[in-house]
Amino acid sequence: MLLVSFIDKIGTGLWATALPLYFTQVTAMSVAHVGLLIGVSGGIGIAGAPLAGRLADRFPVTRVLVCAQLLRAAALLALLTTHDFALLLLYSAIGALPDRASNVLTKLYAARVAGPQRVRYQAFNRTVSNLGWAVGGLGAAAALAVATTTAYQALLIANALSYAVIAALTLRCAEPPSPSRITADSTTRTTPTAPTRPSSPWRDRTFLLFTATEAALFLDDAILQVGMPLWILHATEAPIGLAPLLLVLNSVLVVLFQVPLARFGATPAAARALLIPLACLFTAGCLAMAASAAGGRWTAVAALTVAAVTLTFAEMIHATASWELSVALAPTDAQGAYLGAHGLAASTQRSAGPLLVTAVITAGPLAWPILGAGFAATCLAQHRLVRRRLPNPPLSVPPITVSEHQ
Structure with a gap:
């Protein structure tokens, strides 16, 4: 999963700087419209985090993450098909939802696979993510030096391809145990007629x-x-x-x-x-x-x-x-x-x-x-x-060994 994060941030680093320039230079959008598009799509994307968390309590986290990655790629490629502001706003908003969701899902995977070592695992994840950003940023700088329509489109396609690659890699990651799903299954078996309402x-x-x-x-x-x-x-x-x-x-x-x-x-x-x-x-x-x-x-x-x-x-x-x-x-x-x-x-x-x-x-x-x-x-x-909550036993997945084939 660390390799997934690295490739993800390379792709994001390639596209993040070029995004506003693509809309102004390629789709001939005004600066005001670019700001509106980014602001509105970002606001809609906020819903992606809680939605992803809810889905990950019900379905395997790796499969939910793969769906999010593929949706990010599809929404990004859709930007190439139109210069219409309404459609560009729609595609950007659709892409913002799985983008925010992916951040939560990768952290959730870390919590489940690393157990008590989750903080160290997440530290490694942030480190490789920053390296990926740096590599992607250097690539974007080289492409933006050309500043042609083809260069902007190449950065967009490269980012979309990075999402497809990490989706394939995520499919090969073993699914870690989910405390929430195990608890739900146990409750259903013991009290099939009156399941306990999960915490919210x-x-x-x-x-x-x-x-x-x-x-x-x-x-x-x-x-x-x-x-x-x-x-x-x-x-x-x-x-x-x-x-x-x-x-x-x-x-x-x-x-x-x-x-x-x-x-x-x-x-x-x-x-x-x-x-x-x-x-x-x-x-x-x-x-x-x-x-x-x-x-x-x-x-x-x-x-x-x-x-x-x-x-x-x-x-x-x-x-x-x-x-x-x-x-x-x-x-x-x-x-x-x-x-x-x-x-x-x-x-x-x-x-x-x-x-x-x-x-x-x-x-x-x-x-x-x-x-x-x-x-x-x-x-x-x-x-x-947080003082009065911490004496309670914190959620911690027991140490497990999960093999990842990447």
Whole structure:
């Protein structure tokens, strides 16, 4: 499955940068229409995470993932068939649903196949994903240097082919045991006339509040991807060429440190403890962003580099804590449904995060410390929120050996 993630991100890296350019250069769509298309399809895609989780509680996760991957490929290839805005919006929205679903399904697979080692497994997964993004990004840069219709279409087709390849590889992965399906089968055998109603994240107030705080803590992505380049351009004296270098630095740091950092969040209690240093990192990163606008060129470069490093470590620590806590808070009989609901946090951030970050940029340097204080308060609130649930036995699949033929 790690190979699946690597190839998936190569394809996504190829297409992500070219997507808005394809719509403007090939389909002759206006910038406003491109923004509308991406925003609406992204909003619809939010539903993909909980839908995938619910399906994975009822059907084999590998088969649901294969269907999602093939649907992603089909929706992407459909973009080649028309220049009509309504149809392009429809196909983009259809593709956004399995795209968000795939993220949840790969995490769910990790939880089931890795058992107590799930945090370490997910750390390896994030590492190979970042490597895939880097490889795909380099390929996209080479193709976009040509900037012809054929080049854009080639990137689209290459991404679609990557989805077909990973669907074939996923079919060869062994299906891990599903606690939710085993529980359901056992309940049906013992009480066929009165099956127990499975747990639901939508009736779990603590888990919903946890997911809401998660949406805020995922904002590091919007700051690094959207806020950093815009802040450099509009508020500092740093060269705009610093922006891509800081993104490269982000990827390098994740590749080097994500796996070593995973050992600090290997249990629910350890993951909860990480929320305190996470609050400090978010605060320091936001203060560095504010400081970058207060000095000259080299002061800005230094402050922005500090911000990128601290926010990247915040990203890695949050990924470790978030993954362990989301699984630990999920009851055995509804693991997929709970992780699907948790997936709403990242999906919501993708839609609302850029809007919040651009509002901070518009407000000026003083808004960054306020945002940092908000991050710190959110970390402390989550630290308190999960405390009373963690003494209960967390959901943990017993150690198993699953052979993967790839």
